Amino acid sequence: MVNWLYKIFICGFLLLINSKLYAQYDTGYVAVDIAQMEDYNLYPSYDVYLQMMERFATEHPDICKLIEIGKSVQNRKLLAVKISDNVGDEEFSEPEFFYSSTIHGDELCGFNFMLRLINDLLINYGSDSYITWLVDNVQIYINPLANPDGLYNGNNNYVTNSTRYNANGVDLNRSFPTINNPVFDFYEPEVKAMIDFANAHYFSISANLHSGSEILNYPWDSFYDSELPLPDNSWFEQICSKYVTTARKIDPEYMESEIAQCGYVFGSQWYKISGGRQDYMNYFMRCREITIELSNAYFLHPDFLDEYWHKNRASLINLIGESLHGVTGRVTDFNGNEVNNAEVIVLDQDKNYTTVFTNKGGYYFRYLPPGDVYEFSVYADGFETINQVVATQKDTLVSLDFMLRNGIAYYPLPPIEGVEGEVAFSAQFDGGKIVVESSKPISDLVVVDSYGRILVKSKPKKFKSEYTLNNCSHGVCVIKAECGGRSFTHKLFITK
Ligand SMILES: [Zn+2]
Numbered sequence: 427m428v429n430w431l432y433k434i435f436i437c438g439f440l441l442l443i444n445s446k447l448y449a450q451y452d453t454g455y456v457a458v459d460i461a462q463m464e465d466y467n468l469y470p471s472y473d474v475y476l477q478m479m480e481r482f483a484t485e486h487p488d489i490c491k492l493i494e495i496g497k498s499v500q501n502r503k504l505l506a507v508k509i510s511d512n513v514g515d516e517e518f519s520e521p522e523f524f525y526s527s528t529i530h531g532d533e534l535c536g537f538n539f540m541l542r543l544i545n546d547l548l549i550n551y552g553s554d555s556y557i558t559w560l561v562d563n564v565q566i567y568i569n570p571l572a573n574p575d576g577l578y579n580g581n582n583n584y585v586t587n588s589t590r591y592n593a594n595g596v597d598l599n600r601s602f603p604t605i606n607n608p609v610f611d612f613y614e615p616e617v618k619a620m621i622d623f624a625n626a627h628y629f630s631i632s633a634n635l636h637s638g639s640e641i642l643n644y645p646w647d648s649f650y651d652s653e654l655p656l657p658d659n660s661w662f663e664q665i666c667s668k669y670v671t672t673a674r675k676i677d678p679e680y681m682e683s684e685i686a687q688c689g690y691v692f693g694s695q696w697y698k699i700s701g702g703r704q705d706y707m708n709y710f711m712r713c714r715e716i717t718i719e720l721s722n723a724y725f726l727h728p729d730f731l732d733e734y735w736h737k738n739r740a741s742l743i744n745l746i747g748e749s750l751h752g753v754t755g756r757v758t759d760f761n762g763n764e765v766n767n768a769e770v771i772v773l774d775q776d777k778n779y780t781t782v783f784t785n786k787g788g789y790y791f792r793y794l795p796p797g798d799v800y801e802f803s804v805y806a807d808g809f810e811t812i813n814q815v816v817a818t819q820k821d822t823l824v825s826l827d828f829m830l831r832n833g834i835a836y837y838p839l840p841p842i843e844g845v846e847g848e849v850a851f852s853a854q855f856d857g858g859k860i861v862v863e864s865s866k867p868i869s870d871l872v873v874v875d876s877y878g879r880i881l882v883k884s885k886p887k888k889f890k891s892e893y894t895l896n897n898c899s900h901g902v903c904v905i906k907a908e909c910g911g912r913s914f915t916h917k918l919f920i921t922k
Pocket residue numbers: 530533636637638
């Protein structure tokens with residue numbers, strides 16, 4: 427009897443120990459130390475992920491920098507690396523490219539691939555001539571995990587319990603501002619971090635990695651082409667086609683989706699969503715973002731990671747190279763000073779929010795199909811609008827600089843046809859400047875001080891503009907603005 431009880435006790439104890447051991451992490455799925463990630467055939471635990479990101483930067487400090495872009499609901503880190511030569515500098519003459527994955531926490535393989543891509547770029551810099559050229563000429567940003575709370579749902583060592591949503595139960599890829607709903611009272615922290623990060627940069631091409639299908643899609647997700655025609659369709663189709671063609675050299679049947687045999691589709695033609703990051707990046711940031719659906723399995727078993735990585739590796743690297751095919755240039759005044767936030771307009775082409783703006787160094791990047799001739803116009807407040815013609819060339823970044831003469835700007839495009847919905851407008855006085863911002867381009871702006879003197883009179887045709895006030899008296903001023911067919915009047919208190 428005693429012996430029998432003793433046996434039960436021992437068995438129970440062993441079972442407990444056993445379950446404890448195996449409960450610690452997802453055996454066969456998760457790497458719990460960095461050495462287990464050497465072949466990239468597992469998903470890292472959260473701690474291993476952090477260690478890997480830190481190690482990329484410490485082992486390659488000349489070309490890799492770790493950036494914390496924010497925190498999740500449960501305080502996990504939202505991380506990105508920047509990979510570029512002169513990685514500590516903002517190089518305005520170089521385009522900024524952005525990859526981000528796993529905004530849906532249960533779509534995992536892109537997370538693994540982004541870590542592997544970072545490693546690939548870093549270890550091949552200096553030996554692979556194409557990768558070296560990319561790193562030397564593009565500022566590459568990679569955020570492997572946009573939704574860490576979803577992926578490590580409840581346990582930092584588990585990935586098989588992952589969920590699509592963040593810790594508030596929200597689908598982050600339905601939670602970005604939209605054309606019709608541009609300003610929220612509350613932003614999910616992961617969304618807010620991504621918006622702030624995008625605002626601090628001038629991303630010219632980006633991609634958002636998902637799974638659950640094998641297909642690429644391009645904007646818009648929230649409008650049919652008939653509702654908001656996108657003049658850049660043919661450029662999007664060309665870069666998607668290149669991605670698929672390259673991937674099919676490894677697997678001829680890859681991305682042969684029922685949705686589109688060609689492997690890519692106009693977003694809303696597949697299914698319409700609102701609040702996706704793709705439309706946000708294209709509409710608000712004037713970036714060209716596509717969505718890459720990497721595997722039909724939402725959760726790609728680790729046994730298939732290597733195979734799928736090899737299908738996508740060359741395409742992922744080549745897509746970064748698209749940043750260096752198009753038209754670039756610097757916009758300056760006659761003294762050679764950069765004109766930032768100038769609007770670069772392709773005549774007979776741009777409409778519905780496809781124009782781009784110059785960055786802080788006065789540089790712009792505009793991607794267009796090669797082998798055609800385009801007329802560019804540059805619009806900047808306080809300067810005469812000028813036009814120049816350029817011919818695009820295959821696999822080349824053609825230069826087209828603009829030197830602007832002081833004068834009166836005219837806007838060369840007809841006003842954007844209204845999209846129904848609320849218009850948000852804000853104005854503030856900050857550091858000697860009036861900063862106005864709206865969800866629709868501001869067509870007219872007048873600032874009058876309390877004596878009735880006009881301080882600013884402008885037709886910005888932009889979402890955001892800034893005006894430095896010289897020698898003006900302090901006190902109350904009134905701002906009147908027209909945007910999106912509405913009038914706004916704001917009072918501001920100007921301090922010296
Ligand atoms: Zn997804």
